[in-house]
Amino acid sequence: MKKRSGLLLTGATAVMLAAMALTTAAAQNRMGGLGTAAERWETGAGESAEGVKTAETAVAVHEKQTVSPDHVTLSFAGDISFAEGYANMGYYHSAGNDITRCISSDVISRMSSADIMMLNNEFTYSDGGKPLSGKTYTFRAKPQTAANLEKLSVDIVSVANNHVYDYGETALIDTLNTLDAYGVPHVGAGRNLEEAKGIVYFKANDMIISYVSATQVERSYVFTKAATETSAGVLRTYDPAVFLDVIRQAEATSDFVVVYVHWGTEGASRFESDQQSLGRQYIDAGADLVIGDHTHCLQGVEYYNGVPIFYSLGNFWFNSKTQDTCLVEADITRDGVQELRFIPCLQKGCRTTLVTDEAVKRQKYAYLTSISSGAAVDENGVIHSTAGN
Numbered sequence: 001m002k003k004r005s006g007l008l009l010t011g012a013t014a015v016m017l018a019a020m021a022l023t024t025a026a027a028q029n030r031m032g033g034l035g036t037a038a039e040r041w042e043t044g045a046g047e048s049a050e051g052v053k054t055a056e057t058a059v060a061v062h063e064k065q066t067v068s069p070d071h072v073t074l075s076f077a078g079d080i081s082f083a084e085g086y087a088n089m090g091y092y093h094s095a096g097n098d099i100t101r102c103i104s105s106d107v108i109s110r111m112s113s114a115d116i117m118m119l120n121n122e123f124t125y126s127d128g129g130k131p132l133s134g135k136t137y138t139f140r141a142k143p144q145t146a147a148n149l150e151k152l153s154v155d156i157v158s159v160a161n162n163h164v165y166d167y168g169e170t171a172l173i174d175t176l177n178t179l180d181a182y183g184v185p186h187v188g189a190g191r192n193l194e195e196a197k198g199i200v201y202f203k204a205n206d207m208i209i210s211y212v213s214a215t216q217v218e219r220s221y222v223f224t225k226a227a228t229e230t231s232a233g234v235l236r237t238y239d240p241a242v243f244l245d246v247i248r249q250a251e252a253t254s255d256f257v258v259v260y261v262h263w264g265t266e267g268a269s270r271f272e273s274d275q276q277s278l279g280r281q282y283i284d285a286g287a288d289l290v291i292g293d294h295t296h297c298l299q300g301v302e303y304y305n306g307v308p309i310f311y312s313l314g315n316f317w318f319n320s321k322t323q324d325t326c327l328v329e330a331d332i333t334r335d336g337v338q339e340l341r342f343i344p345c346l347q348k349g350c351r352t353t354l355v356t357d358e359a360v361k362r363q364k365y366a367y368l369t370s371i372s373s374g375a376a377v378d379e380n381g382v383i384h385s386t387a388g389n
Contacts, residue, residue: 160188
């Protein structure tokens with residue numbers, strides 16, 4: 001059980017409901033014809049239209065109390081690694097294996113103040129497996145380090161990335177088992193394709209919020225195996241067809257859809273045309289917010305049809321390099337994102353800290369604006385669309 005801002009949360013309280021994956025129901029819901037997704041799930045409302053197959057499966061919905069009765073605050077960070085043999089974990093061990101000495105208390109407090117907190121689990125949890133032959137960097141963490149996620153108030157992780165399979169299928173399955181044992185929901189990989197396509201649902205303020213994830217990277221040579229009907233792996237979106245179907249299902253069964261995607265080119269601060277094309281397809285399929293990672297640096301923001309795409313959050317706590325990073329917060333209602341905030345942080349010397357100097361914050365806001373398209377960050381860190389699209 002976690003406490004956030006004095007509110008006792010139910011954590012991963014499982015409510016078994018029937019998910020009605022109906023395109024027509026989703027359209028009617030957006031027009032108010034079927035009420036909220038939460039109401040439809042509670043009542044089982046909705047009928048399949050002719051030619052539309054109704055998929056009914058038992059789904060766990062993680063219930064959350066919220067700080068505000070008017071909106072839900074979602075928070076996101078980028079890549080984190082607990083992999084042994086790298087500088088950040090050397091610092092962690094020298095700090096008494098205390099993650100709160102590696103990520104500053106004000107950053108953790110900000111993470112904890114959100115209603116739902118998500119980041120990218122950029123490694124595998126296992127004591128087994130073998131490093132993939134020919135891969136330069138392979139990341140494997142001790143399973144017990146998954147306890148750090150609760151200390152950081154993390155509610156859900158993406159495992160759709162190019163390092164979760166670094167020690168092969170056995171270690172990937174160990175990762176999924178570890179996260180399950182620690183009660184951490186995960187998206188973007190699975191023991192088979194159906195699991196990898198799995199949608200995670202939260203209920204907050206009578207809204208059903210869905211999370212989906214996939215990876216586009218390793219575009220030339222693929223080390224990280226895609227999940228199949230009979231083998232474990234990640235959900236890939238180099239060809240987005242399968243992932244777009246997942247997003248459509250999420251849109252049909254929830255009030256708000258979060259897409260968290262691993263994409264882009266490492267070290268590229270400007271988002272690329274393939275990312276833009278994918279992001280827009282995700283929104284056309286039903287995404288209400290698109291959050292990216294993988295590039296190990298910040299990338300900018302743009303809006304498409306009124307929906308924000310934050311292309312990359314960069315490294316959150318990953319190595320010893322000095323790099324800009326951030327938290328991103330979104331206040332949401334059934335009408336979409338009401339406010340999107342950029343919370344600048346700094347990774348330096350194997351620690352991640354909050355940027356508090358006002359002049360430095362303004363510099364970070366100006367930088368993010370400079371690498372964005374049709375979006376700008378104001379003096380309070382709030383991101384606004386500046387374009388008509």
